[in-house]
Amino acid sequence: MVRLVVKDFGPFGEAEVELKPLTVFIGRNSVGKSMLAYLIWALTLAIPRPTRLEKAIVDAGGNKALEAVIEKAKRGDDFKEELMELMNIAIYVLPKALAPSVEEALKKVFTFDLDELVREGANHATITLKGERTSIETTINGKNVDVSIKGPSIDEFISEIKTSQREVTISYDKSRFTISVPLTRTSRFSIIELLYTFVSVYIMLTLGGPFKHLIPLPLPVGLFPFLELFSALLPDSRAGISRTLLRPYIPIAITYPDKQYVELYYALAEWVAKESIDLAAVKPLLLEMGCSVEPVIEEGVYTIHIKTWSGKRLRLPQAPSGIREVLTVAIALSSRGPPHVVIIEEPEAHLHPRAQGALARLIAKAVNRGKHVVLTTHSDYMLYRLNDLIALSRSPERARALGFAEDEVLRPESVAAYLVKAEGDRAVVEKLDVGPEGFSEDEFASVAVELAEERARILSS
Template identity: 25%
Template sequence: MLQKSKNTRREVYVMKNGINKEWTLHVENFAKIVSADIKIAPLMCFVGDNNSGKSYLMSLLWGLLTYSKDYFPSKPPETANYKVCEAFVKKNIGKDMQLSNSEIQLFIDWFNQILAKNARALTKKIFNYEMEIGKIEIRDYSIKDSLTMKWNNDGVRYSFRNNTITIPLKENHTKEDIFITCVYFCWNIVMEGIAAPLYTPVVKGRRSGEPVYLPASRMGFMLTYLQLLDASLTNSFSGTDETGNSSTLTMPYVDFLRLILKFENVSKISKKNEQLIEFIEERMIGGKIAIKKEYAPTFNYIPFGSKRELPLYISSSVVAEVSPLLLLLKSNIQFNTIIIEEPEAHLHPRLQWEMAKLIIKLVNSGIPVWITTHSDTILQHVNNMIKLDNNADKAKLMEEYSYSKDDMINREMIAMYQFNSDNMGKTNIEPLESNEYGFIVPTFNAALENLVNEVYAFQED
């Protein structure tokens, strides 16, 4: 962590089936956060003091990816921002073309107008509470290569593939057709690859591609979800209790409880997931998780070398802690982004190291991973993999230390932010710099330095 750094320019980094764009979420006066500019990345880390707003901001990002589609108007609006988008589409019906930055910005501006109008409604939906928020908008949009608009004479469906938005061409495009095209453009320009597609149907209560949020209290939920189901889960799902009052859970937590109900055995697991599952079972929990499903799923742990199934509540805490991620992969649930609060929770430093390896493997498999963390072990491993990726003797070191290509990460794929609380209870957020040796994390370095100073001060000659 104790590396010197200089300013570097991050470029858009394209992953297999992952982020091919960058944009910055700008917020002002949100809860205890004075202001923030968060540039999304395949691996994004929030570090800093407890109670500094890291989970607030991650929840807001999750809600933006999950719920902002709900705030598109139901019919063509009369706003100036929309009218400009409408005029652009109408003018270019039937023309295949690459979109300029200024043309893309037309749709970003409309999206921001929608966010501005619905900021309080969006935050209330996410947190089940009236949250203070001054401003929320998307800034500094960029995309790798170019974005192409293509019209399909034979098609009846919209699609977005390989940076090409394909639109069905009709003999006569009505005002409603142009509106649908504008909505599709707007959503995919901002959210394609990290959120669920706009028109994806709900299957078993979930849209394919929706982001997953694993809260810091996931172990407690895994041990008590059946009791929560019996008591109040149905009310929490709706966001209100039977009296009409707000639920006591934020929606990322409610969504996690819903997710547990989706865990099930599947007949075929993808090859990508198989490798990740094997890593978790062999390197982290030393066994397997069995799923039985009746009215609700139940989970038992089977240690390697044993045939006995143990319920999670008498298994090691690491099993209950890691099981949601393992079951997510085993169930083949489709998600485009995963947010993990405190992935180091309840893990010995060696297992934090393994968790860091798993996070990088997830990112390299094409899944953006956004975390909040207090673990210097996790971030030091990330730095080590940056250094290995830049090392002139990389091939030799990979063989010596048993690393493969999917264990390393390029620093251009990472964004790291430190949350700093002042004595007035307000938080300022600063992006952390990086170089070929990794990221400097002052919040960890200061604590470690103070601890080392005490070691020297208290020991006797």
């Protein structure tokens, strides 16, 4: 279980959110739903860079331990004790190495100065991730970011280390998997790369929850610069971005979230071509949208063409708005690998209610296959459909009789739902109980009653 706790962040005085396999934020416009979703995405991207980790180790006096590991490794001697000392130093300096990465992620994701993330009238903001074994607290004070970490020691975390001239094998306590690191070149770079992989795994495994899913297995050293592919934000206005930006090598300045969306699209298009996407899972939604997909190489990269129900073949930027809006969402949810954390703003945008129902079933499939999904939504249809899928978990036989596959049903314990609303001069987050029939629909029901009452007044006049 991972909990996100914020204080004086954005419009929030204090809010706490538990991140479950499916986390849903509902509420009116401009109350902070997307801000929480973007924050979750930013935190999944905040992994320290190898150069920052090396500098922090050297600044802390770890250069001697680093050179000792390198020399012993070159001679073929066992360097387990020296490596343990070096890893202890790496964990000690981790907050210092992590702080600039958190700062960078927040700036890129929110696209404005850090002090604008602090609630009006407050001196500073805190963002805390409370994980299974580790707690990471980020403090934003003016334009500065400080990070503190409370987690297990090396002795508590590592169960075994074996070293040789060619390989380091580290077994991690409680995770039940082993990482083997080949030292093809025993150099300063290879040892720093090893430490970088180690601290990244330490953060993710001890936090747990969705962060654990950022670790691909088997785990090759040097992969972490590409972590942005393992956590994806599907921002609002996907249809507009698809129409204007999905052209190979388009020379235009765009915001980081939109840039990452474009890069994700090309990665997903390649995965479709290489059959890393479960297109059978996407097919019901595509049928509802009246289209099929075909990967095509254009200007040296994969892109996606659409064949509509009328037989017309189109590039995705030329497709109808609903298809442009939902296609990347559907492919990301149905990928057999990354992205493992999928964050979607308004998945219902431009979709007919029946299409929203098909998308809800695809979301359930993704959750049941191990992805973590975060949604912000204004749609009563999406909410009702998710609740239907939760209610069906009470009776698998009835679900099958109604045409629902086992992996299209949501277990209540896999879902967290929150109502985000304004109270006075701040936003608050209210946790909604998720039971056998789903979670509260009162927010949308009250709006429906208001509209019905207004219509009655109009018709009676």
